[in-house]
Amino acid sequence: MNNMKYSICFISFIFLFLMSMINFFFMMYFIMNNMVILLEWEIISFNSMTIIMSILLDWMSLLFMMFVFLISSVVIYYSKSYMSSELNLMRFIILVLLFVFSMMLLIISPNIISILLGWDGLGLVSYCLVIYYQNLKSYNAGMLTALSNRIGDVFILMVISWMMNYGSWNYIFYLEFMSNDWEMIMISSLIIMAAMTKSAQIPFSSWLPAAMAAPTPVSALVHSSTLVTAGVYLLIRFNMLLIDMFFLKLLLMLSGLTMFMAGISANYEFDLKKIIALSTLSQLGLMMSILSMGLPNLAFFHLLTHAMFKALLFMCAGVIIHMMNDMQDIRFMGGISLYVPLTSLCLNISNMALCGIPFLAGFYSKDLILEMVSFSELNLSIFFLYYISTGLTMFYSLRLMMYLMVDDYNLMSIYNLYDEDYTMLKSMFTLLFMSIISGSFLSWFIFSYPYMIYLPFNLKMMVIYVSLLGGLMGYLISNMKIYSINKFILTYNLSNFLCLMWFMPNLSTYGLSYYFLNFSQNLLKNIDLGWSELYSGFGMTKILKKYSVFYMIYQVNIFKIYLFSFIIWMMMILFMLLLFSN
Template identity: 80%
Template structure:
């Protein structure tokens, strides 16, 4: 069984890795020759009705597929060691492959029907992966994830029904010249809502940290290049349609607030995987807000660079959790750099890439996004949201590094931390190389002309100001444990509000179910246990019981009653005769 499990891991890794290299070569050829291939394959033709499968291959879909295949191949190779104690490893690998192929179907689809297949496949397989460990917590997280994503599925179905007004479901034909049409206005609004559910923007944010119940390799895949990026990619494809729409202004506000909310919540969190999940949420907010400003190429650029260092970050977290005997609380960690130096190296570089430290992958996209945003004509509120959120990213990253690497070890007096096996390290070093190189490589390749952005000195240095402030606050919080200051600065309710994602997990679970559960309790009390009991089960029982008691008296005393009735009858007859 073990050899069979290992062989399926290796075969899947090799196949996906070679496919990603093929996509890379094709993408280079396409981008150099400015090519787009649109394939149509007729499945059924019946009279005038033809059912056609469409595939769109351009530099964007090929590049994204290359990243998805590369990360998924590395994740499967990593799972060979991480999930080595799993008896059904082949089942796990097959689920991951289904997940990846659903994402690829979504990437290459110019047709809203095949997009629905990929979109729904992602939602279904993500449910299976989140409940993989089969306990009560995983089940709750899986239901929250699946039901949040169902909202997006329903909206895509409604888009399909609205597009019956046109000749086909190949939406790319209608984006440009039909964008002033009323039907396309409705379609655009629904697409934005669907993308918000999949990419976990406010008010659908609570499922993303809950999905951490999945195994860590799945988290690395979900949070880097597959599930959460599907909404961003859909909006990139629909961007022509969405220009100058009112809903994009709403999306800008909501995604900015998502970025801010995730940054604050991550600073209050002590679960290692949830901190990284909230950082994903923050970066998704950044991508969606840049998209809503009408810059799809920049959003795509950040999507790709973010995928590399976020997958690496989750892999390092998985190794650390393994080393710590499955402990995820960062308060029990500390000083691990001395014991597992190579993992710590990968962890620190991916963390610094997340902060946008020059000249790592995150810097090329994040710095460009912030400077382009500084040049735009947006108001001060959005400007502050961006820069405060950037400062918060540095804040929780430095706090995490302090807790993991620099503070004293806190778990137990007898411990056995050792450098992990080479399977995990090899897979992490592939992503480490990409986390360093992919930013510069993509910026030279995607943008024909370099962006030269001229700003006043203070605005140019604004990123450095907020980053230094974040470093200072992160050091203070982790070294001096100043969370007790909350008691004096904030009320208990406000600090609690900041801690738990603005009460969103409660609102999306307890808040939604409370009304229905309360109503069903009243129905149970008043109908099932009340009137229905009186007039059906319990009432009938009481009436039957009363009558049966009377009949019982007759039956037990039947001779006496017979004599009595006979005498009574004779007396009545005599009275009648006398009269």
């Protein structure tokens, strides 16, 4: 049975890896020849109604598919070892493959109906994966994830109904010449709101850290290239419609605040996976905000480079959690670089790529984004949000490194740390290679000519200034231990506000659901189980029961009762006779 499980893992890995390579060569061919292919397959034709499946193949969809296939193949290979003690490994692999298939449907669709299928598929399968470990925390997280994403599904359904005005659901035909149409403005607004739910922007941010209840390989897949990037990808496809919209300026502000809020919350968090999840939220804010400025290629570039090092970060976190007897609190870790050097190497390089250290993957996209922000005509608040968030990324990354690598080991006196799981290491080293080289080779593919951005010296060096300042703060805070300085610098309420994602879970989930659930409980208690019950179901039952007990006495075959009844009848007849004789 075990061999069968592992062979399915291996077959899935080989298939996905081969698909990734095929997509890569096709993408090179498409870029070189500047090709786009639109395939239409008529599924059914009935009178004037036709149902058509459309597929759009261009360099962007092929490149994104290559990355999704590569990361999912590596994640499945990693799961072979990580989930080795899992009884239902087959179910897990099938769910991951369904997840990847849903993402493929979303990527290649120029049709809003097939986009809904992929979009809804992602939501449904992500719910199944978040509740994979069956406990109360997972169920709550799964419900929060599913319901938050359900809002986005409703917006997509509304887009489908609005697009019936045009006679076809192939949005790709309307992008250029209908951009000033009032209906298209409505459709664009709905698309932006749908993308905000999937990519967890304020006020829909609380589901993303909660989704950490899923197994770590799933987190690596979800947070790198599938679920959370679906919203960003949708906006990249619809970008022509969105330029010069007022709603886009609002999105710029909200995504900037998301980036800032996630950066602050990550500095207060002690759960290893949640810190990495909040860094994903911060990077999603960066992608959405650069999209709002009208630079879709740059957002796509950062989306792909981010996918590589974020998947690697989660895999390293998975190895560390495994070794620590399923402990996720970073305060119990420390000095692991002495015992697990290869995993520590992968973790540090992916962390540095996240910070944008020169010549790693993150540097090429992040530096270009920040220079374009400095170059654009934005106000000071957006400028500060970008640069402070960049500093905060360095802040929490260095804090994480200090807690994991430098501090003393705090868990057990007798411990067993090992770095010899070659299945996990092979998959991690594949992504390590990509985290180092993907930035440079993507910049050659996506941008046919180099950007030359002329800025004053201090503005050009601003990224280095904020990164150094953020790194210094991270070093000092991790040495002083942040929970001790809270008592001196911050009041309890303010630190709670910063720590709990600006009370986002309370506002968007408990705040909304608590009062309604409380009201419905009172209705149940006082109406359904109260007066209405007394005068309908329960009251009727009581009366009928009373009468049935009375009739049952007659139905029990007791001679005394029959004799007593006979005497009563005889007395009644005698009484009647006497009455009428008079």
